[in-house]
Amino acid sequence: MRLSQYFLPVLKETPADATIASHQLMLRAGMIKQNSAGIYSWLPLGLKVLRKIETIVREEQNRAGAVEMLMPTIQSADLWKETGRYDAYGPEMLRIMDRHDREMLFGPTNEDMITDIFRSYVRSYKDLPKLLYHIQWKFRDERRPRFGVMRGREFLMKDTYSFDIDEASARLSYYKMFVAYLNTFARLGIKAIPVKADPGPIGGDLTHEFVILAETGESEVFCHKDLLEMAPPGEVDFSGDLSEHVDKRRALYAATDETHDEEEFKAIPADKQMTARGIEVGHIFYFGDKYTAPMGAKVMGPDGKEHVVQGGSYGIGVSRLVGAIIEASHDENGCIWPKSVAPFGVGIINLKSGDEEADAACESLYSALEAAGCDPLYDDTKDRGGVKFGRMDLIGLPYQVTVGPRGLKNGVVEVKIRATGMKKELSPNAAIVFLQTEFAEV
Amino acid sequence: MRLSQYFLPVLKETPADATIASHQLMLRAGMIKQNSAGIYSWLPLGLKVLRKIETIVREEQNRAGAVEMLMPTIQSADLWKETGRYDAYGPEMLRIMDRHDREMLFGPTNEDMITDIFRSYVRSYKDLPKLLYHIQWKFRDERRPRFGVMRGREFLMKDTYSFDIDEASARLSYYKMFVAYLNTFARLGIKAIPVKADPGPIGGDLTHEFVILAETGESEVFCHKDLLEMAPPGEVDFSGDLSEHVDKRRALYAATDETHDEEEFKAIPADKQMTARGIEVGHIFYFGDKYTAPMGAKVMGPDGKEHVVQGGSYGIGVSRLVGAIIEASHDENGCIWPKSVAPFGVGIINLKSGDEEADAACESLYSALEAAGCDPLYDDTKDRGGVKFGRMDLIGLPYQVTVGPRGLKNGVVEVKIRATGMKKELSPNAAIVFLQTEFAEV
Known part of the structure; x- marks a missing residue:
C-alpha cells in the first residue's frame, strides 16, 4: 500500500x-x-x-x-x-x-x-x-x-x-x-x-x-x-x-x-x-x-x-x-507489533520523495517486497524525514527500510528492526532477501 | 470437511x-x-x-x-x-x-x-x-x-x-x-x-x-x-x-x-x-x-x-x-452454485460407508481433492444412497463424485456436474485431474 x-x-x-x-x-x-x-x-x-x-x-x-x-x-x-x-x-x-x-x-x-x-x-x-x-x-x-x-x-x-x-x-x-x-x-x-x-x-x-x-x-x-x-x-x-x-x-x-x-x-x-x-x-x-x-x-x-x-x-x-x-x-x-498480527510487514521510508533516484529505488523495493509477501507500506508522501520516522515508529511495523540519496550513493538502504531498534545497512537486494526470510516463517 | x-x-x-x-x-x-x-x-x-x-x-x-x-x-x-x-x-x-x-x-x-x-x-x-x-x-x-x-x-x-x-x-x-x-x-x-x-x-x-x-x-x-x-x-x-x-x-x-x-x-x-x-x-x-x-x-x-x-x-x-x-x-x-461462491467445490458420496474398499477409495479421493484445492465435502455418513444424492443436489455443490462398490470393481467413480446433470465415469485419478482443472481457473 x-x-x-x-x-x-x-x-x-x-x-x-x-x-x-x-x-x-x-x-x-x-x-x-x-x-x-x-x-x-x-x-x-x-x-x-x-x-x-x-x-x-x-x-x-x-x-x-x-x-x-x-x-x-x-x-x-x-x-x-x-x-x-x-x-x-x-x-x-x-x-x-x-x-x-x-x-x-x-x-x-x-x-x-x-x-x-x-x-x-x-x-x-x-x-x-x-x-x-x-x-x-x-x-x-x-x-x-x-x-x-x-x-x-x-x-x-x-x-x-x-x-x-x-x-x-x-x-x-x-x-x-x-x-x-x-x-x-x-x-x-x-x-x-x-x-x-x-x-x-x-x-x-x-x-x-x-x-x-x-x-x-x-x-x-x-x-x-x-x-x-x-x-x-x-x-x-x-x-x-x-x-x-x-x-x-x-x-x-x-x-x-x-x-x-x-x-x-x-x-x-x-x-x-x-x-x-x-x-x-x-x-x-x-x-x-x-x-x-x-x-x-x-x-x-x-x-x-x-x-x-x-x-x-x-x-x-x-x-x-x-x-x-x-x-x-x-x-x-x-506500538511494536508481533509479526503475525502487524498491520503491514515492512515500512518503506523514502527520505526524498520527488528525487528521481530515491523514487525509483523505493518503487523497485516496494514491488519486490510485495512480491515477496512482506506486505509493505510505502511512505511516498512529501513529509519531512522526521515526520516519517516518527510515524513509522508510532504504527510499529516489525521492519523499516529507509531509502535516501546518501545511502543510495553507497549502494545501501537502512533496515531497522522496530522491536530492538537494531539497524543495518544492506544493498537493496540483500534487504529484500533478509526481509523475505524473516516473513517466510510467519 | x-x-x-x-x-x-x-x-x-x-x-x-x-x-x-x-x-x-x-x-x-x-x-x-x-x-x-x-x-x-x-x-x-x-x-x-x-x-x-x-x-x-x-x-x-x-x-x-x-x-x-x-x-x-x-x-x-x-x-x-x-x-x-x-x-x-x-x-x-x-x-x-x-x-x-x-x-x-x-x-x-x-x-x-x-x-x-x-x-x-x-x-x-x-x-x-x-x-x-x-x-x-x-x-x-x-x-x-x-x-x-x-x-x-x-x-x-x-x-x-x-x-x-x-x-x-x-x-x-x-x-x-x-x-x-x-x-x-x-x-x-x-x-x-x-x-x-x-x-x-x-x-x-x-x-x-x-x-x-x-x-x-x-x-x-x-x-x-x-x-x-x-x-x-x-x-x-x-x-x-x-x-x-x-x-x-x-x-x-x-x-x-x-x-x-x-x-x-x-x-x-x-x-x-x-x-x-x-x-x-x-x-x-x-x-x-x-x-x-x-x-x-x-x-x-x-x-x-x-x-x-x-x-x-x-x-x-x-x-x-x-x-x-x-x-x-x-x-x-x-441450489446450483456458481463455482466462485459455492460453499464447497465437490461433494464426495460414499455409497457404502463402512465398506472397507469404498471407505479407502473415498478417503484417498478426499485427501487428493483437498490437496488439489477443490474443497471437498465428504458424505461419510451411514445414510442411504438416496438420502445422500438428494442432500447433495439440494446443497448444490458444482460437482459430485459418487463412489460405490460396483464402480470400484470396474475401477471407476462417477463424476456429476450439478448444473447440467451430465455424468461421466472416470478412474479416481482421472476424476481428480478433471476436478483440479475445473477449479484451477476460479
Missing part, C-alpha cells in the same frame, strides 16, 4: 481522555476513532490488525474441530426469558423495542440462542460432540466505558459452545479448547497463562481464564513462573488424548485475586513465585446443564433414553486483544 | 412460511435458521457462501482503490440530527435508548458517520479523492420482513463512500465503482445489469441500480438485450480513463418500472427489447453536498479557498446476494 493512497490519520497530540498506552496509541496511530462512549470505528490500520487476529483465532478453532457459523446481533428477548437471564442480566444488556413493540436485545453473549439452535436440529448422541462457534460483534452497555477497545461497549468476540452427552465427554471438548487457546495466543505473539477462575454456583474445576501480563492489567495474577516458559502444544491430534498438555499446566499454581489462595502460592519455591498484573483475553467455562435443562435440549443416548445435553462456552475477546497486545508490546515511541 | 463432523441440518419438508425458492432452499439446505422475524443465524453452509461473496466484493473494492475500514453497528443519534435524517428516516430505523438515556440507533446506513469521520481528519484537496468502505451488518426494521435474507431486518452490506473536491472528480470515483461493480458481479457468476435509477431531488445522471434477472424479482426491468451479453471490463487501470466501459453501457436503454420511459424503450429494435423481473443487488449514487454541506465537511482547495466536499455512496447487498444468486440459479432439486 502507498501511504498517499491510504487513510492513516495519525494524531500529533495524545488525546486527553486516554489514560492507558493502548488507548493512546490506537488513537494516535490512526487505528480507531471514537464515535460514542465505548463505541469505535476501526480505521484501516486498526481493522487490518483486528482481521489478522480474527483469522488466527478462526484457524485454530477450525483446527480443533469447531465449526463456524454466525448468529445475529439482535436477539428476541423470548429465549432469554426461558433461561431466566432476561431479568437477571441487569443494565449492561442493551434492551430494544422494535416497531411492533416486541422486546429485543443486542446480544451480549449467545448461550441461549445457540442452545435454541441446537435443540431445533440435534436429536441423537450420534451427532455429538458438537463444537460450534461464531465471531460476532457483541454489546454490553458498560456504565463507564474506558480504556479504549479494552472495555468498550461494542466489541468483537469469538464464542464457542460445546454440546456433549455427559460430563466426561464435555471434559474432552473443554480440553480441545484449552489446547486451541494455548496455540492461538502463541501464534498471536503473546504469552497467555491459563489461570483458574471462579466457577461460582456451577462448581467444579473446569473454568479457566487466559491472561496476559501487562502493567495496566485489571487484575492481580499469582502464578508459578514456569507457566511463562512452556512452549505451546503446537500440532496435536485433537481427536486424541490432550490431557498431558492441560495437566502439566494445571499442576502449576495460577490464580487471579478472585481465586487466589495465599497458602498454596507460598508453597511454590520462592524463586518461582510470580506476581504481576494481568489482562483477561479468554475465558473457558463448563456449565453443564445450566442452559440445556431449562431449554429442554436433550438427545437420545445409546441407552435409548433421553439425556440433557452438557454444555460449555469458550470466549476470546478479539477486539480487546488488539489493545491487550499493545499493552504487552510497545515503547515510548509507539 | 467430513459431513459427520460438520453441522448441516437439512430439512425434509419445505417450511410453510417460505414462499420463494431462495428462502425455501436456504432453510431446507441448512444454510440459515430464522431466530426472529427477518433475523437469521447463518449456519455453517450459509456462512461459507456469505464469506465467499464478501471476499470477492472486498477484493474488487480494493482493486478499485477503495480502502476498507469498519464502522460500528450502534450509532449516536446526534449525527443523524445534524443531517436532519433522524426525524426523516421513519419507523424503519431501530431506535435505542442506552442506560444513560442517550438516543442511539442501529445503523441502517452510514453517510452521516463517515462524513463525520472524514471531516475530523481531512483538511486538504491533496488528500482527495478518498474512497472508503466497510462491510458491516445493518438493521432496517421492515414492517413486514419476508423472502428470507432477501428482505430481512439484519443484513450485511458493503457500503463505499467517495469524497471529491468537485463534481468532475466525483464522476471519476463514480466510474470506478461502476466498473468495480461490473467485475464484482461477473466474478460472482451472475449477470447484473446497470439500470438508471431515480435521482430524486438530487437530480443528475449519476445514479444506477444493478439488477439481476430472476422470475421472483421485485421490480420490472426494461432493457436492451445486448447489455446481457457484454463481457465485464476485467483488469483495467483504475487511475486511467474508465469512461469507455461506462458509456457503452449507458448508451443502451435500461430502466426499472420506476424510471421506465415507454417511448425510449420502443425505439430499441424489436428483437433487442427485453422485459423481465429483476432483483436489485447494488446501488450507486452521487449526491453531491447532501451530507457534507450540513455537516461542514470542507477542504482547502488548490485555490487556497475552502470547498465543500462532493460525495457519493455505493452499496452492495452482500447477504441479499446469497438469496439472489439462488433465485437466479437453482432447479427443482436445489
Whole structure:
C-alpha cells in the first residue's frame, strides 16, 4: 500500500481522555476513532490488525474441530426469558423495542440462542460432540466505558459452545479448547497463562481464564513462573488424548485475586513465585446443564433414553486483544507489533520523495517486497524525514527500510528492526532477501 | 470437511412460511435458521457462501482503490440530527435508548458517520479523492420482513463512500465503482445489469441500480438485450480513463418500472427489447453536498479557498446476494452454485460407508481433492444412497463424485456436474485431474 493512497490519520497530540498506552496509541496511530462512549470505528490500520487476529483465532478453532457459523446481533428477548437471564442480566444488556413493540436485545453473549439452535436440529448422541462457534460483534452497555477497545461497549468476540452427552465427554471438548487457546495466543505473539477462575454456583474445576501480563492489567495474577516458559502444544491430534498438555499446566499454581489462595502460592519455591498484573483475553467455562435443562435440549443416548445435553462456552475477546497486545508490546515511541498480527510487514521510508533516484529505488523495493509477501507500506508522501520516522515508529511495523540519496550513493538502504531498534545497512537486494526470510516463517 | 463432523441440518419438508425458492432452499439446505422475524443465524453452509461473496466484493473494492475500514453497528443519534435524517428516516430505523438515556440507533446506513469521520481528519484537496468502505451488518426494521435474507431486518452490506473536491472528480470515483461493480458481479457468476435509477431531488445522471434477472424479482426491468451479453471490463487501470466501459453501457436503454420511459424503450429494435423481473443487488449514487454541506465537511482547495466536499455512496447487498444468486440459479432439486461462491467445490458420496474398499477409495479421493484445492465435502455418513444424492443436489455443490462398490470393481467413480446433470465415469485419478482443472481457473 502507498501511504498517499491510504487513510492513516495519525494524531500529533495524545488525546486527553486516554489514560492507558493502548488507548493512546490506537488513537494516535490512526487505528480507531471514537464515535460514542465505548463505541469505535476501526480505521484501516486498526481493522487490518483486528482481521489478522480474527483469522488466527478462526484457524485454530477450525483446527480443533469447531465449526463456524454466525448468529445475529439482535436477539428476541423470548429465549432469554426461558433461561431466566432476561431479568437477571441487569443494565449492561442493551434492551430494544422494535416497531411492533416486541422486546429485543443486542446480544451480549449467545448461550441461549445457540442452545435454541441446537435443540431445533440435534436429536441423537450420534451427532455429538458438537463444537460450534461464531465471531460476532457483541454489546454490553458498560456504565463507564474506558480504556479504549479494552472495555468498550461494542466489541468483537469469538464464542464457542460445546454440546456433549455427559460430563466426561464435555471434559474432552473443554480440553480441545484449552489446547486451541494455548496455540492461538502463541501464534498471536503473546504469552497467555491459563489461570483458574471462579466457577461460582456451577462448581467444579473446569473454568479457566487466559491472561496476559501487562502493567495496566485489571487484575492481580499469582502464578508459578514456569507457566511463562512452556512452549505451546503446537500440532496435536485433537481427536486424541490432550490431557498431558492441560495437566502439566494445571499442576502449576495460577490464580487471579478472585481465586487466589495465599497458602498454596507460598508453597511454590520462592524463586518461582510470580506476581504481576494481568489482562483477561479468554475465558473457558463448563456449565453443564445450566442452559440445556431449562431449554429442554436433550438427545437420545445409546441407552435409548433421553439425556440433557452438557454444555460449555469458550470466549476470546478479539477486539480487546488488539489493545491487550499493545499493552504487552510497545515503547515510548509507539506500538511494536508481533509479526503475525502487524498491520503491514515492512515500512518503506523514502527520505526524498520527488528525487528521481530515491523514487525509483523505493518503487523497485516496494514491488519486490510485495512480491515477496512482506506486505509493505510505502511512505511516498512529501513529509519531512522526521515526520516519517516518527510515524513509522508510532504504527510499529516489525521492519523499516529507509531509502535516501546518501545511502543510495553507497549502494545501501537502512533496515531497522522496530522491536530492538537494531539497524543495518544492506544493498537493496540483500534487504529484500533478509526481509523475505524473516516473513517466510510467519 | 467430513459431513459427520460438520453441522448441516437439512430439512425434509419445505417450511410453510417460505414462499420463494431462495428462502425455501436456504432453510431446507441448512444454510440459515430464522431466530426472529427477518433475523437469521447463518449456519455453517450459509456462512461459507456469505464469506465467499464478501471476499470477492472486498477484493474488487480494493482493486478499485477503495480502502476498507469498519464502522460500528450502534450509532449516536446526534449525527443523524445534524443531517436532519433522524426525524426523516421513519419507523424503519431501530431506535435505542442506552442506560444513560442517550438516543442511539442501529445503523441502517452510514453517510452521516463517515462524513463525520472524514471531516475530523481531512483538511486538504491533496488528500482527495478518498474512497472508503466497510462491510458491516445493518438493521432496517421492515414492517413486514419476508423472502428470507432477501428482505430481512439484519443484513450485511458493503457500503463505499467517495469524497471529491468537485463534481468532475466525483464522476471519476463514480466510474470506478461502476466498473468495480461490473467485475464484482461477473466474478460472482451472475449477470447484473446497470439500470438508471431515480435521482430524486438530487437530480443528475449519476445514479444506477444493478439488477439481476430472476422470475421472483421485485421490480420490472426494461432493457436492451445486448447489455446481457457484454463481457465485464476485467483488469483495467483504475487511475486511467474508465469512461469507455461506462458509456457503452449507458448508451443502451435500461430502466426499472420506476424510471421506465415507454417511448425510449420502443425505439430499441424489436428483437433487442427485453422485459423481465429483476432483483436489485447494488446501488450507486452521487449526491453531491447532501451530507457534507450540513455537516461542514470542507477542504482547502488548490485555490487556497475552502470547498465543500462532493460525495457519493455505493452499496452492495452482500447477504441479499446469497438469496439472489439462488433465485437466479437453482432447479427443482436445489441450489446450483456458481463455482466462485459455492460453499464447497465437490461433494464426495460414499455409497457404502463402512465398506472397507469404498471407505479407502473415498478417503484417498478426499485427501487428493483437498490437496488439489477443490474443497471437498465428504458424505461419510451411514445414510442411504438416496438420502445422500438428494442432500447433495439440494446443497448444490458444482460437482459430485459418487463412489460405490460396483464402480470400484470396474475401477471407476462417477463424476456429476450439478448444473447440467451430465455424468461421466472416470478412474479416481482421472476424476481428480478433471476436478483440479475445473477449479484451477476460479
